[in-house]
Amino acid sequence: MRAEYKVPGGKLLVCEVSVEKGVVKRIRITGDFFMHPEEAIDELEKRLTGVSTGEAESRLLGFFEERNPQLFGVSPQDFARVLRLALESGEPT
Amino acid sequence: MGEEWRLIDLLVDSAPRQMALDEALARLRLRLGTPNTVRLYRWRPSAVSIGYFQSVEEEVNLEACQRFGVDVIRRITGGGAVFHDYNGEITYSLVAPEGDPRIPQDILESYRVICGAVVRGLAKLGVDAEFAPVNDIVAGGRKISGNAQTRRYGVVLQHGTILVDSDLKRMFQVLRVKDAKISDKLIKAVEERVTNLRRYLGREVGFQEARDALVEGFQEAFQVELVPGKLTREEEELARELEAKYRSREWVFRR
Secondary structure, three states: OEEEEEOOOOOEEEEEEEEEOOEEEEEEEEEOOEEEOOOHHHHHHHHHOOOEHHHHHHHHHHHHHHHOOEEEOOOHHHHHHHHHHHHHHOOOO | OOOEEEEEEEEEEOHHHHHHHHHHHHHHHHHOOOOOEEEEEEEOOOEEEEOOOOOHHHHEOHHHHHHHOOEEEEOOOOOOOEEEOOOOEEEEEEEEEOOOOOOOOOHHHHHHHHHHHHHHHHHHOOOOEEEEOOOEEEEOOEEEEEEEEEEEOOEEEEEEEEEOOOOHHHHHHHEOOOOOOOOHHHHHHHHHHEOOHHHHHOOOOOHHHHHHHHHHHHHHHHOOEEEEOOOOHHHHHHHHHHHHHHHOHHHHOOO
């Protein structure tokens, strides 16, 4: 499943996620945004892998709260939105 | 002028080598006490660089890159995809410690200050440009420079592109443009948003002329003297090692 979200006045987010039996099997969030430190994205994706789709969004927001990476051109809410859009898309990746 | 910074002048080399040099200079800045450095460079062969977080398949037409001999590389900095046209673009990079009094701790403010050096340089050429947060420089409302920064190894590394005379048609062939075909209409739409020195000034601008202006811009903005220097042996060695990473499929196709 896949979704894109262009933040108004900001950057682009693309979320690709595969789900098996209601659990996130693999997730990639890409785009032209800035995150410092950059490696936080890998931690985020790892943190969401194996999580049930119902919990993914709150885990994502929890990650940003806890790790608190600096973001430019996107916000944690924008990440949550693109994740939600991807999970709701039903579009096979 | 006050302090001296090192200038590595208008080096022409491949994408993996340019990115490896930026990283090597950043990694060794504090470890070996190398000077603050400004590099100016061009990419040969022409290359597409993508941001750290971007998907190579989403952003790049790999088949077209192969056909036209255009390299593809992933940066360690975020931001968007850039077509580094050998004949139409000049890149700068700056390495200085975090905490250098001339560079704000705040990332957005540091973009403003470093891009300010580019803006000053462009003014020397007669371009009335301004910083457009987060990471662009615009002239006449159109983008003329894109910039990207990382903070690692205790330093600020910022690199950026200045469009001199870009080949928009080729750019569209090598970059994937979302939901649109390469059409004259699209090129026109981008021409509304992007410009370059030749187009803005209505004359040819040579790389040496652009280089001179940028050097002056950095010197004035930071109140330093840029002294042409050489890479150290350690920098050369580390860059050679890092080059392998930048060439690897694992790195380029990481996302």
